[in-house]
Every structure is written in C-alpha cells, then in structure tokens.
Amino acid sequence: xxxxxxxxxxxxxxxAHTGARWLAVAVPCLLALASADARQACPDPGTxxxxxxxxxxxxxxxxTEVVAEGTxxxxxxxxxxxxxxxxxxxxxxxxxxxxxxxxxRDPVAAGQRLQVHGAFTRHRGRPQLSQLDAVVTCADGxxxxxxxxxxxxxxxxxxxxxxxxxxxxQRLTVTDNRDLGRYGxxxxxxxxxxxxxxxxxxxxxPGRQDIDRRIELDDGSYRANPDPIPYLDDQGTRRAGSSxxxxxxxxxxxxxxxxxxxxxxxxxxxxxxxxxxxxADAGDLRIATANMENDFVTLGERGAxxxxxxxxxxxxxxxxxxxxxxxLLGAVELENAAAARETLVARLNARPGxxxxxxxxxxxxxxxxxxxxxxxxxxxxxxxVDTAADRDTVHHRPPLLGWFxxxxxxxxxxxxxxxxxxxxxxxxSGDIDRGQGCWNQRxxxxxxxxxxxxxxxxxxxxxxAPVVVLGDLNAYAAEDPLHVLxxxxxxxxxxDDPSTAHTYVFRGQAGQLDYLLGPDTLRERVRDGxxxxxxxxxxxxxxxxxxxxxxxxxxxxDHDPVWADLYLD
Numbered sequence: 375x376x377x378x379x380x381x382x383x384x385x386x387x388x389x390a391h392t393g394a395r396w397l398a399v400a401v402p403c404l405l406a407l408a409s410a411d412a413r414q415a416c417p418d419p420g421t422x423x424x425x426x427x428x429x430x431x432x433x434x435x436x437x438t439e440v441v442a443e444g445t446x447x448x449x450x451x452x453x454x455x456x457x458x459x460x461x462x463x464x465x466x467x468x469x470x471x472x473x474x475x476x477x478x479r480d481p482v483a484a485g486q487r488l489q490v491h492g493a494f495t496r497h498r499g500r501p502q503l504s505q506l507d508a509v510v511t512c513a514d515g516x517x518x519x520x521x522x523x524x525x526x527x528x529x530x531x532x533x534x535x536x537x538x539x540x541x542x543x544q545r546l547t548v549t550d551n552r553d554l555g556r557y558g559x560x561x562x563x564x565x566x567x568x569x570x571x572x573x574x575x576x577x578x579x580p581g582r583q584d585i586d587r588r589i590e591l592d593d594g595s596y597r598a599n600p601d602p603i604p605y606l607d608d609q610g611t612r613r614a615g616s617s618x619x620x621x622x623x624x625x626x627x628x629x630x631x632x633x634x635x636x637x638x639x640x641x642x643x644x645x646x647x648x649x650x651x652x653x654a655d656a657g658d659l660r661i662a663t664a665n666m667e668n669d670f671v672t673l674g675e676r677g678a679x680x681x682x683x684x685x686x687x688x689x690x691x692x693x694x695x696x697x698x699x700x701x702l703l704g705a706v707e708l709e710n711a712a713a714a715r716e717t718l719v720a721r722l723n724a725r726p727g728x729x730x731x732x733x734x735x736x737x738x739x740x741x742x743x744x745x746x747x748x749x750x751x752x753x754x755x756x757x758x759v760d761t762a763a764d765r766d767t768v769h770h771r772p773p774l775l776g777w778f779x780x781x782x783x784x785x786x787x788x789x790x791x792x793x794x795x796x797x798x799x800x801x802x803s804g805d806i807d808r809g810q811g812c813w814n815q816r817x818x819x820x821x822x823x824x825x826x827x828x829x830x831x832x833x834x835x836x837x838x839a840p841v842v843v844l845g846d847l848n849a850y851a852a853e854d855p856l857h858v859l860x861x862x863x864x865x866x867x868x869x870d871d872p873s874t875a876h877t878y879v880f881r882g883q884a885g886q887l888d889y890l891l892g893p894d895t896l897r898e899r900v901r902d903g904x905x906x907x908x909x910x911x912x913x914x915x916x917x918x919x920x921x922x923x924x925x926x927x928x929x930x931x932d933h934d935p936v937w938a939d940l941y942l943d
Contacts, residue, residue, distance in 0.1 A: 471537030550882030555915030570885030572850030590633035616645025704791035704844030730754030781942030903938030
C-alpha cells in the first residue's frame, strides 16, 4: 500500500492559521467525519484550497499543510489495498489527479466531492496528500468520465493522465504474467502479445520497439504475495494470451512503468489451456523434445530443494511426458548423473503406455556441465543400432546421437539431441550481446560443428539416413544458429510460420527456442505436430516450487515441449 513520506510537516504563510481560525475549520471537519450523513458546503469558509495542479507540480515543500478539493475517481481503502483514494479536479484533457493516502479513515465513494485537510508529501517520488486532519464530504455525484486512450498511439501522452481515470477501448493481451503471484500484476500489450524480435527479424535488424504497446495491469495494491492471487480463472490460472477489452481504471506510474488499477471488473476472454496431445496413429512414429528444467535427483542443487518439491516436480514432469506419449524423446536439462536417466526411465515405466516401455541411451561422453541431454526411446517401436557423442570442446553439453531402425522395412533414422549455450551469464567482453543475446558466437559455432559432425556420422549403412535434431538451441528462429542449420537442410518439422511459434517467454516476449529439425524428406512425412503449450504461458506460481503448484503438466517446466508424428514405410 501507499505510505506517507516521513518528512516533517511545515507551515507556509499561505496556509498558516491562527488557533481560532484553525478551530473554525477543524471542528466542522471533525463533525463531518463523525456522521455518515454529514455534508458541508465547499469551499469551507476561511480556507484557501490549493489547486491539485500545484500539488502535482511539486512546488510546495514536503510536509506543507494544505487544503485540497476534488471529486473521488477511484477508491482503494481496504487494508490490503493502496490505503487511500484518488481525487480529480477538472475533466478530460484539462484534468488533474492526485492520490490521497487515508489509512484507517471512514470509506469514501467514487463521485463524492471532498475537501481534504492534510499535508503534501511524496512516496517513492510520487506526490500525494497524507497525514490527514479532516475529510469533508461536500456533495455526492458521479465521477468524471474516463479518458479514452489507445496504444501505441497514446504512449507518449500517458504522463498527462497520471492518477486519473482512463479507458482502453481496444483489446489488450496478457504478454507477461511472471509477477502475478508475487505482486498481483501483469503486462498487457496492444495489437496482440509481444514476440521476440529474433523470431522473425534478420540478425542486423533493430527489431520492433514494443515498449509503446505495453501497460501494466495492477490490482489496486502494491503488496507482495497477494492472497488470493487476483485475476485467476476457474482453473486457477491466468495464461499469457488472455485478453481484455475496455479496461477502465486509474492510470499511474510506479516502479518504472505505467500501470492501471481497475475501477471496473475485468472481463477476460481467450487464454484457454490447450487440449491434450492427440493419440498417434498406430503406424506412426512420434518424436518429441522436452526441456525438463533441471530434473535433478540430487536435492538442494538446481532443481527441487526438498523432498516435497521433488515429489511435485516429478509428478508434473511425468504428467507432461505421459501426455506427449513419444516413441523417441530428446530430454534436455537432466542432472549430469546416471541416476537421473535411470530414475526417469523407471518413473515412466511404472505407468507404461499402450505403445510400450522406455529405454534410454547411456551417454558415452556427457561432459562436465551440471546438466546433460538424454535420448529415450521405445524398443517396441525402434531398434537401437548405434550411438555416438560429439566430444568437440565447443560443446559444454555434448550432443548425443542415436541410430535406429524404424518402420516395417527397418529404415534407418538418426536422432541427435542438443542443448546449446544459454544467453545468460554474459561476459564483460568478447561474445557479448550484439542483438542476439550473449554467447551468440558460441551458439553459432556449436551449430556449425553440429552440421559437420552429423555429416561425419552419415557413413556406411547410415550414409543416406535422415537425421532429426531435437532440443533446446537457445536461439530464436531468425538468429544465426538457425541460419546455419537451415543452410544445411535442417528445417522446422512442425512450424511453417515462425511468427506464430513459441516455446518460451522471456520478459513478456514469446519466441521459439526448442525445435524438431530435419531434412525435407522427413518434413514431407509429418502427419501431425505442434508445440504443446502447457508451460511457457502459465504463471510461474503454478510450478513445483511456486506459491500454488498446480496438479497435472501445467508449468512442469519453463519451456514448452514440441512433438511430431512421422508416418513410416
């Protein structure tokens, strides 16, 4: 909630009162507070109200006693809210608004005209009235009509309407919900959710400037860990992609962003959870990739910290993988320990599907990183012929290749699971962020090496065998590593239009980091496939270590899995 500034209260010549004059003002005010039906004409005789515009300009010393008048536009006086209300003088483009911090005061109502006796203060730099002596109700009425604003056109004018009622008649879409559980706020965007520029723009393009399309939806409070969490649907979530039209409330600027505290109910549309993955045809081969977000059997490391968290984590991951029901699975972010692979296989085989149990390739060179990649398959659907790992030092998580016989004819198929260098942990110099995130040169070198290594492996009986690349490339669809792979004939087996594909959301921008890539000869044999959007669009608090973990696959990881069904001869 808002808090008064602790600055000492000062008196100026303009607002100084003799004792008698002050009593003449204070007594009627206190009497007005004592009775809910009390009304007093404004202005009160003997007072000189200070225009809200003067207070908003901040020319008075903090702590100065003032009298201000205005119409109530928004009320947030509950103990778990801002602890006050908003006043406005004037209307439309000539209006001025100001917050009044009034904890433990009798409630006021929107539309009331009030006279407020208190001090001019600031809270986190924002001007406000606080340390109130009296609040006089002058008249009841209707609040001023909100000003219609439309983004991005009005982005440069939002500062003109601070602490005033506004309305966005357009459709605004949730593009970032990471702060919903912690602060009760979300980022909305005009013209649809935000997409990472690297998803569609060439490497040398500056990308789209999305800041003008954003507005924060707040909840009438600045408290942490709100209970209950606001804006949830009947499934206990509020997914990115949900939309609201006609959002109305008080516009303010706090914590570095313009935000709106609704004064009318928020009517949500869209953002439904995806359907289950359809059952694969009996003769098809389902391949999938899933980032497991630190599936660690060792507690207290990157994954679960307690046995209870581990139980929730494995339940979510198992629900995710059972829902995918893949015959060939590239698993990313397994703990670099044999037990991680072994327990994953054991968990899945404890509830085997109709298509058979799983086995996993033993990684011949998993590297020294804390996490590794894994390749799981169903022996009833695929016969493992050979394995290999690329030990080149460009890879700190060495790719793992499996050669299989598949289909009735036993045709050869290769699958290599990869996890390229992340964009985080930026160096001070060298491979810094030049528009594609840190370590882009490293990821590009990893892609180049991967292409060369696959060609080295395609010899003898595997010379003509197609190879699928599965995993987390930590690169968006239009970035350099993908250009390298595309040039080598590795194309997205699932998504035709990169602008509509995403498996990850970073700071409100959706994009694709997880892929199933292969030659055109395989792409022609894809019967069905998609991203299963069970993770990235869900709020973080639903995760195994969140405030309100959800049952089922929801937010099992921060990446969405991708699957495809191949029909084989």
